[in-house]
Amino acid sequence: MYPSGHRRWPNEVKALVVADTLEPGATVNAVADRYGVQPNQLSSWRRLAKQGKLVLPAVAPDEPVFARLVVCDPAPAPPSCDRLPAAEQIRIVIGEVRLELAADMPAVRLAEIVRALGAAPC
Incomplete structure (x- = not known):
């Protein structure tokens, strides 16, 4: 005082x-x-x-924060034996990182992956 x-x-x-x-x-x-x-x-x-x-x-938000989703035509990919057809996959691209996941991946697992990518230091 x-x-x-x-x-x-x-x-x-x-x-x-x-x-x-x-x-x-x-x-x-x-x-x-x-x-x-x-x-x-x-x-x-x-x-x-x-x-x-x-x-x-x-x-810090208690609830998830969502990023805007931009849908665009996929870039042509080089041929690969283990690649799924584009219609059967989910592609996530963040900078230089590109993930291609099976389209039937459970939503919970997909959310965990996206959350982990968002928490990674840049």
Whole structure:
């Protein structure tokens, strides 16, 4: 506390407190009470965040994030003995990586592969 009796909150802490108010079911009053802040002060910090004057921390999504799917004509592939016909395969291309999977692959396994590719460092 300062001699005036007022606390100074670092912007990083303000941002974390404001981010808590954005959680589903959270209320300004409940969050303010949890952190020992006056609700009107917390509302003021929320206004700063809306104006872009207080940067909130990035939140990792709890739900899957989907990328846009672009369908295009496949590039001609060199002949191969073990290659499935194009109509019987799923092709995933990410940069230099190309995966060709059987069209009857279970959706759960396909989702696991796509999730693993998305989690790989670039």
